Amino acid sequence: MDNIDISPTARTPSLKLNLDTYEFVLEGESYPEDTTKFYTQPIGQVIAFLGTKQDKPITCKFKLKYFNSSSAKVIMDLFTAMEESAASGNSVKIEWHYVADDDNMQELGEEFSEELSLANFELIPV
Amino acid sequence: MSDSILTKEEILLDHFQNIATDLSADQLLVELSTLTNHYSKLLKNSSKLIRISDKNERRLQSISAELEFEKAKVEKIAGQLSKYLPKQIYESLFNGDQVDEIKTKRKLLTVFFSDIQGFTNTSSLLQPEVLTKYINLYFTELSNIAAKHGATIDKFIGDCMMAFFGDPDTRGDKEDALACVRMSLEIQSRLSALNTEWQNQGLQHPFITRIGIHTGWCNVGNFGSSDRMSYTIIGGEVNLAARIESASEPGGILISSDTYALIKDHVKVISKDVLTLKGINRPIQTYSVINILDDDHVDMSTLNIRVSKDDTFNIPTPDLTLQERLSLLEDLKRAVHKLEAISSS
16 A cells, blocks of 8 residues: 555645555545546545554544535545544544634534544644 | 445445345344444435535525625726726726736827916916816816727826827727827817806816827837836837927917828818927927818818808908817807897897
8 A cells, every 4th residue: 555645736635645654634625526536546545544453543634625515425434434443443533624713614523523433533723 | 336436325225226035034134224224324424415515505605795795896996996097908907908017019109298278377376176176177078088089098297188099909000190189179179168168167267278299109018117017108209299289389289290191181280380399309390280171071261151141251260270260169159149049039
């Protein structure tokens, strides 16, 4: 498995998976022309990473400013994979970064975290 | 199975659609429990997605409302800004045609200058409020006429208006020069009527205006610094137009031989002095414009006013200056009013 380092565009976020630091970061705006084409390969790799027993804590950082409904589905799948990873014994921490006065993005983070019980979730206003 | 963000759900559906029909009751209960769990999760996710979608829609509506507000604000500012910019430049800028960089080009332009005779003295005699009122009315009239004829108003300098024809739009050298002369004639005609009207309102010092026109190659474009620039024209030909204006008779229109050469078949002029102007190293033949010869031109060399069978005034119009003709026009209008009043009494 290789590191992932996808640069952002106007419509797509930066997507990074660092196998040395065990850190996943999704940052920017997400409303791709073709959500499946953009996310399938890298997110498949991230889910595979989460599904493997890791010897160090995994940190997943979401720093999103805007995302559309199909991107939300991808994020929900990621949250499910993170919860399942925690259930399988990995230490998983999810950080939901949002601009301090962006109530909408705060509420979305809270909604996504509702199904979590084993993964550690933290809202981080910036 | 399709390759989509719903692949997981499609796999599950495929599984349950193709479930073996000969399963035992216990096996069916296990499958049912699995199906219920997945359905429950799918329901939660659908509910979440609907909420997210609604939130996004509300957010977009809010952004759309903000954009409308900002658009209205920009339009208001643009409307105010348009009063400070030549109409053509404003339109070019807002159409995206005009680049905001320091860039100039050489073009053959017909340059117009006007100023008010004795304005310094007039302004010292008038109350500032009165002066402001009339000078604003004066420039409003000039601007409206300039806009009508397609002039690019470069600037107002005190009582002087500087304008040009040929950039950013041109109708050709000859038509540009003709448009400038047509505009100048309309300005003088309108001012003649206005001065009478203003004098009736109590303004004792009419705004008798001198106009000078010259056609020549000028540098036109954005001049200044990268932070503050002005769309204007510069060059010796511009200075020449200003000098010709100062040599014009009050109420008259003086044009250079360069302008005259372009429009000589279309204007009636009186040859004026050859000017030797400071800073200009060639003598400049000038012409005072009497009138434009329209396509349906009739002989206007003599004005005949028949008072009675044996009493006729013949006025040789070419001998009159523009100012004298305009003054005569106002006198005749008053005479018409008087005659109408007499006939109806």
